[in-house]
Amino acid sequence: MSLQGVLVLNLIALALLLWVLNLVRHGRLYVGYGVIFVIAALGTTLLVSVPWLQTTLTHVIGAVFPVSALTLLALCFIVLMLLYTLTQLTIVSNRLSKLVQELAIERAKRGGDAR
Amino acid sequence: MTPTPGILIAIPAYNEAGTIAAIVGRVRDSLPDYDLLVVNDGSQDATGQILEQLNVRVAAHMCNLGYGRAVQTAIMYALECGYDALVTLDADGQHQPEQIESLLSEFKQEGWDVLIGSRYISARSYRGAPLGRRLGMQLFSVLVKLIIGRRVYDTSSGLKVIRHTVFEPLTHWHFVDFHAEAIVYLMRLGYRIGEFPVTVTERTQGRSMYTPINYFKYPLKTSMLVLLGIIEAALTRRRHRS
Numbered sequence: 473m474s475l476q477g478v479l480v481l482n483l484i485a486l487a488l489l490l491w492v493l494n495l496v497r498h499g500r501l502y503v504g505y506g507v508i509f510v511i512a513a514l515g516t517t518l519l520v521s522v523p524w525l526q527t528t529l530t531h532v533i534g535a536v537f538p539v540s541a542l543t544l545l546a547l548c549f550i551v552l553m554l555l556y557t558l559t560q561l562t563i564v565s566n567r568l569s570k571l572v573q574e575l576a577i578e579r580a581k582r583g584g585d586a587r
Numbered sequence: 588m589t590p591t592p593g594i595l596i597a598i599p600a601y602n603e604a605g606t607i608a609a610i611v612g613r614v615r616d617s618l619p620d621y622d623l624l625v626v627n628d629g630s631q632d633a634t635g636q637i638l639e640q641l642n643v644r645v646a647a648h649m650c651n652l653g654y655g656r657a658v659q660t661a662i663m664y665a666l667e668c669g670y671d672a673l674v675t676l677d678a679d680g681q682h683q684p685e686q687i688e689s690l691l692s693e694f695k696q697e698g699w700d701v702l703i704g705s706r707y708i709s710a711r712s713y714r715g716a717p718l719g720r721r722l723g724m725q726l727f728s729v730l731v732k733l734i735i736g737r738r739v740y741d742t743s744s745g746l747k748v749i750r751h752t753v754f755e756p757l758t759h760w761h762f763v764d765f766h767a768e769a770i771v772y773l774m775r776l777g778y779r780i781g782e783f784p785v786t787v788t789e790r791t792q793g794r795s796m797y798t799p800i801n802y803f804k805y806p807l808k809t810s811m812l813v814l815l816g817i818i819e820a821a822l823t824r825r826r827h828r829s
Binding site for chain 1: 624626644645646647648649650652656659660663664667668761
């Protein structure tokens with residue numbers, strides 16, 4: 473990867489890192505989710521800055537160019553994050569449904585004519 | 588007739604302002620000895636206000652959770668209050684509350700765990716149903732036969748009698764609409780499910796939950812849950828054995 477490419481990717485990773493830290497600081501992103509992005513940003517920095525890591529990854533994945541290996545890795549990360557986000561969304565949705573149901577039942581027990 | 592306080596009639600309702608008063612009135616007239624619960628599933632029309640005026644017992648969802656969750660709320664309520672059986676019927680006026688008494692007689696006599704009020708069991712065909720619905724019902728009826736070995740003609744009927752023994756398994760996980768997926772799950776757990784002929788009138792007011800997009804989504808979602816129901820039932824049976 474060219475020096476310009478390494479610099480651009482490191483800048484993007486740094487921006488992501490700062491943005492995530494700011495979001496966590498203001499309570500707009502749960503620290504558990506923030507950690508994932510911090511690891512991803514640091515991992516990207518490490519991968520693009522250390523050439524032999526890129527070469528090893530390219531060989532392990534079976535790609536010809538390091539850029540292809542990085543793209544594949546990025547795609548996998550996006551799919552995994554999407555699935556993880558939807559899982560968390562489903563959990564929250566189920567909790568909310570349960571709460572709405574319990575509230576409805578408690579209110580029903582107290583009010584209205586049963587016949 | 589002796590009063591049967593152990594039976595709860597539940598009506599899940601979503602935007603049924605046009606029919607809810609009439610259906611509640613008919614249930615009260617034809618089944619005065621049974622308790623009645625309306626599950627208002629976050630209706631945005633005047634259903635809530637009408638129910639307030641009727642002074643009926645209401646379990647009101649603060650937002651729309653869908654038909655399956657509304658039925659589940661009724662089951663959870665029946666379970667917590669210790670009812671012996673639960674009768675569910677639709678709020679759109681398609682089911683005749685006057686037929687529930689004969690449904691309950693069959694339920695008690697034959698000792699069913701779930702008895703479905705079926706539109707098609709007498710004719711054993713789907714004549715009269717719209718094409719999309721007919722195909723869907725045919726598909727799930729055949730699917731249930733393939734899995735269970737017995738034909739259930741009306742897998743999507745909202746008129747059901749459910750015994751208290753079935754309440755608990757039905758609150759364990761979420762079913763889409765308590766249709767084929769719930770039938771397969773319960774039958775694989777060894778519960779007895781029967782059908783009893785009823786007549787159904789066409790909906791005259793309100794909107795059906797089967798929108799054009801649902802004609803595609805519903806079979807896919809239900810098929811996936813049927814498959815999961817088989818797995819879940821097998822795991823439950825294994826847990827009970829060990």
